[in-house]
Amino acid sequence: MGAVATSEQAAGAWTGDVVLRVVDLVKHFPIRRGLIQSLRGGPVPAVRAVDGISFDVRKGEIFGVVGESGCGKTTMGRTILRLIEPQSGHIFFEGRDLLALPSNEMKRLRRKMQIVFQDPYESMNPRLNVYRIISEPLRIQGVVKDGHEAVDLVSQALVDVEMTPPEEYIYRYPHELSGGQRQRIAVARALVLNPDFIVADEPVSMLDVSIRGEILNLMLRLAKEKGVTFVYITHDLATARHICDRIGVMYLGKMVEEGNTEDIVKFPLHPYTRALLNAVLIPDPSKRGLQSVMAGEVPNPVNPPSGCRLHPRCPVMKGICREKEPEIIEREGGHKVACHFA
Amino acid sequence: MNGETVAGQAAVQPAPRRKRSGIADFWAQYRRRPYGLVGLVMLAMYIAVALAAPLLTPYDPRKTEFFLADRLAAPIWARFIIPRFRNAPPTSRYTIHPDQWKVERQERASLSFEEAGDRGETAVIRFEPSVEGGGGARSELSWKVHYGFNPPNTFEGKVTYRVEAPPDGMTRLSLVIVDPEGKEYDIWGTAVYGEQDWTTAALDSRDLQMKTRLNMTIFDDPAKVIFSTKGDYRLVLKASSESPSAEAKLFLAPAKFNILGILHGLLGADHMGADLWAQLVYGARISLIIGISAAVIGVALGTTIGIISGFLGGPVDEFLMRVADVFLSVPTLPVLIILSAFLGKNMWNIVLLVAAFSWMGSSRVVRSQTLSLKERAFVEAAKAAGASDAYIMVVHILPNVLPLVVANMVLMMPVAILYEASLSFLGLGDPRIPTWGRMLQNARAFGAFTELAWWWLVPPGLAITLLSLSFTFIGNTVNEVLNPRYRERS
Numbered sequence: 001m002g003a004v005a006t007s008e009q010a011a012g013a014w015t016g017d018v019v020l021r022v023v024d025l026v027k028h029f030p031i032r033r034g035l036i037q038s039l040r041g042g043p044v045p046a047v048r049a050v051d052g053i054s055f056d057v058r059k060g061e062i063f064g065v066v067g068e069s070g071c072g073k074t075t076m077g078r079t080i081l082r083l084i085e086p087q088s089g090h091i092f093f094e095g096r097d098l099l100a101l102p103s104n105e106m107k108r109l110r111r112k113m114q115i116v117f118q119d120p121y122e123s124m125n126p127r128l129n130v131y132r133i134i135s136e137p138l139r140i141q142g143v144v145k146d147g148h149e150a151v152d153l154v155s156q157a158l159v160d161v162e163m164t165p166p167e168e169y170i171y172r173y174p175h176e177l178s179g180g181q182r183q184r185i186a187v188a189r190a191l192v193l194n195p196d197f198i199v200a201d202e203p204v205s206m207l208d209v210s211i212r213g214e215i216l217n218l219m220l221r222l223a224k225e226k227g228v229t230f231v232y233i234t235h236d237l238a239t240a241r242h243i244c245d246r247i248g249v250m251y252l253g254k255m256v257e258e259g260n261t262e263d264i265v266k267f268p269l270h271p272y273t274r275a276l277l278n279a280v281l282i283p284d285p286s287k288r289g290l291q292s293v294m295a296g297e298v299p300n301p302v303n304p305p306s307g308c309r310l311h312p313r314c315p316v317m318k319g320i321c322r323e324k325e326p327e328i329i330e331r332e333g334g335h336k337v338a339c340h341f342a
Numbered sequence: 343m344n345g346e347t348v349a350g351q352a353a354v355q356p357a358p359r360r361k362r363s364g365i366a367d368f369w370a371q372y373r374r375r376p377y378g379l380v381g382l383v384m385l386a387m388y389i390a391v392a393l394a395a396p397l398l399t400p401y402d403p404r405k406t407e408f409f410l411a412d413r414l415a416a417p418i419w420a421r422f423i424i425p426r427f428r429n430a431p432p433t434s435r436y437t438i439h440p441d442q443w444k445v446e447r448q449e450r451a452s453l454s455f456e457e458a459g460d461r462g463e464t465a466v467i468r469f470e471p472s473v474e475g476g477g478g479a480r481s482e483l484s485w486k487v488h489y490g491f492n493p494p495n496t497f498e499g500k501v502t503y504r505v506e507a508p509p510d511g512m513t514r515l516s517l518v519i520v521d522p523e524g525k526e527y528d529i530w531g532t533a534v535y536g537e538q539d540w541t542t543a544a545l546d547s548r549d550l551q552m553k554t555r556l557n558m559t560i561f562d563d564p565a566k567v568i569f570s571t572k573g574d575y576r577l578v579l580k581a582s583s584e585s586p587s588a589e590a591k592l593f594l595a596p597a598k599f600n601i602l603g604i605l606h607g608l609l610g611a612d613h614m615g616a617d618l619w620a621q622l623v624y625g626a627r628i629s630l631i632i633g634i635s636a637a638v639i640g641v642a643l644g645t646t647i648g649i650i651s652g653f654l655g656g657p658v659d660e661f662l663m664r665v666a667d668v669f670l671s672v673p674t675l676p677v678l679i680i681l682s683a684f685l686g687k688n689m690w691n692i693v694l695l696v697a698a699f700s701w702m703g704s705s706r707v708v709r710s711q712t713l714s715l716k717e718r719a720f721v722e723a724a725k726a727a728g729a730s731d732a733y734i735m736v737v738h739i740l741p742n743v744l745p746l747v748v749a750n751m752v753l754m755m756p757v758a759i760l761y762e763a764s765l766s767f768l769g770l771g772d773p774r775i776p777t778w779g780r781m782l783q784n785a786r787a788f789g790a791f792t793e794l795a796w797w798w799l800v801p802p803g804l805a806i807t808l809l810s811l812s813f814t815f816i817g818n819t820v821n822e823v824l825n826p827r828y829r830e831r832s
Contacts, residue, residue: 081726
């Protein structure tokens with residue numbers, strides 16, 4: 001976890017193009033105990049979904065957060081937007097600590113930060129039409145009053161996500177749209193406030209492979225043309241490699257490796273990253289191998305393993321891994337890794 | 343999906359496609375369910391009856407319209423199915439206008455007609471002054487009526503008269519019924535000394551006065567004895583005067599004579615001779631108003647509490663649900679009895695009380711639905727846009743729990759109706775309004791059970807049952823259509 005940093009210290013090395021800085025973010029979900037157990041005392045057991053994570057996201061880049069299911073990446077994405085309140089840590093957005101902001105300023109700041117959810121079938125109220133769904137942030141933020149003032153803005157957002165002509169879609173209901181169209185609507189909704197920063201939480205994992213590329217290219221285009229910063233959360237290293245500028249690899253609530261996409265993919269330092277890369281299907285069957293795919297399941301995050309959290313599954317495990325938790329250390333070119341043997 | 347090609351087609355496609363309306367969709371599914379349709383037809387009939395109540399019955403049970411018939415009179419159609427009512431009398435009402443009297447006998451008296459202000463035309467009998475030793479003047483008027491039924495239980499009448507005579511004059515007036523065999527029954531009489539202004543004398547076959555005048559015991563029934571045969575009866579008004587000093591005058595306004603029927607109307611009469619069909623028809627209004635308003639208030643309350651409880655969670659949830667538990671575990675009817683006794687007999691009190699004890703079920707259902715809804719991504723999306731809790735509850739949670747709420751509301755209505763009926767049956771209802779519960783309460787209290795007056799007992803009970811049944815049919819069908827998850831339950 002490292003030393004607990006104060007606001008000033010953590011914000012210290014602030015370089016101009018950093019939009020988001022996360023410092024020692026911790027989110028534990030306490031587990032409800034029965035009456036007898038809670039009388040017995042002792043520490044309340046908790047799911048350590050996010051257990052001390054730090055990283056920077058620069059302006060206009062797409063930062064990928066990659067990890068297996070249950071490693072805490074979704075929790076982290078929501079915590080960044082303060083949809084979940086963290087236990088401790090700091091989240092600096094454009095230099096301001098979100099966790100210290102009063103609720104009215106936080107509400108105003110939400111214009112600049114938006115989220116796209118994983119499941120396009122869940123993320124829309126089935127009783128609202130496309131116009132109402134997309135214009136909702138505008139109404140909540142008081143940009144427009146209720147009514148049809150927002151038609152132009154909504155139409156523009158639809159055009160931005162390549163749903164043209166907008167009038168074809170604007171009064172439809174979610175159940176009349178395909179999954180890919182719904183996800184475009186979700187992106188349009190996130191875009192309508194002209195945000196600087198979007199958390200995309202597995203935006204393509206529920207979509208057909210044929211549509212994934214369209215949504216990913218849409219994100220790429222938005223990042224390039226509009227300078228929108230993305231945190232792209234995914235379990236799929238292949239898509240991350242396709243669109244991300246930098247990638248962070250998470251395992252059991254910890255960041256184990258972070259660096260430029262190039263470095264991560266070509267020269268992975270952490271055994272877990274290597275295992276993830278091996279799990280990616282390679283188009284050429286003759287080059288496929290089953291070597292060093294990681295054995296076993298992700299351990300229970302309530303009781304993470306001692307020392308390095310990967311050690312029960314790690315192919316290069318030595319004695320030290322069981323006792324000492326590796327710090328995340330920067331190697332050359334901003335490539336960081338948390339492994340004793342990297 | 344490509345921008346240019348679709349844009350090209352847009353010129354051809356005129357209007358944006360709209361979603362098929364939710365109600366049309368709902369109806370398309372609803373109409374396929376026979377129970378739902380039966381319930382709807384039944385409810386429509388109830389509503390039609392409630393709305394058309396003034397057209398369906400000439401009587402208004404909110405006014406005191408008593409003695410339309412004999413007590414516990416059976417319905418008219420009972421004569422076709424029950425032998426003992428085959429020739430039972432319906433109610434006969436007669437108004438005897440002054441000019442309908444036939445002069446039977448006049449001694450030193452004369453009859454003429456005269457307008458008497460607001461009383462209209464009156465008959466005037468002038469009696470000459472009595473002479474020494476020669477006796478008084480007398481007059482006999484008769485009116486004929488045919489009676490062709492079995493003996494009635496009751497007859498009643500009204501005689502309105504005025505006497506203008508010198509202070510030493512004495513005027514006698516009596517009413518005699520002459521049966522077809524010529525037997526006379528002296529049912530009423532009076533003597534007036536000097537003058538008397540307009541007076542209405544009411545006579546009733548149940549009065550002890552008449553029975554003693556006829557030399558009967560209190561257990562005899564003059565109506566049965568007098569109208570024991572069929573044929574032409576005569577009502578004879580005998581008047582006489584002894585007025586030594588001057589002429590005496592007797593004025594007669596229209597008189598009334600009623601034979602109260604043992605058969606009456608579509609559903610007979612209650613213990614006061616009030617029309618039961620009118621009570622049943624107007625009772626539909628009250629039951630529907632009470633049922634619907636209590637259910638709407640109760641379910642609205644339950645929905646609000648459920649959403650707040652489910653969405654806010656934590657101590658608020660804990661508190662509200664414990665309150666709901668308390669309300670659920672309190673036996674409702676005894677509490678309703680006590681509270682309605684305290685708050686007074688008023689329809690809206692009952693509505694509010696029933697509503698206050700019927701929100702718990704819907705609040706639990708709504709809460710559990712809210713718990714699942716608030717974890718849905720669209721709620722989080724609204725939060726990410728900066729929405730307040732109130733906004734999310736109103737815009738995102740409420741419309742999604744409404745289907746559940748609607749079904750709950752319809753299913754709540756029979757419960758509210760039954761509570762109202764129970765309270766009224768126990769005598770805690772509003773005595774001024776006709777409800778089915780009150781009909782049953784009166785039936786119990788005034789001898790419908792002991793005399794097996796099924797026409798008084800069965801209709802309100804059946805009306806409550808069928809209305810509850812129709813609401814249950816509709817509610818279950820709505821539930822099946824809107825909440826497919828509950829399909830297995832019903």
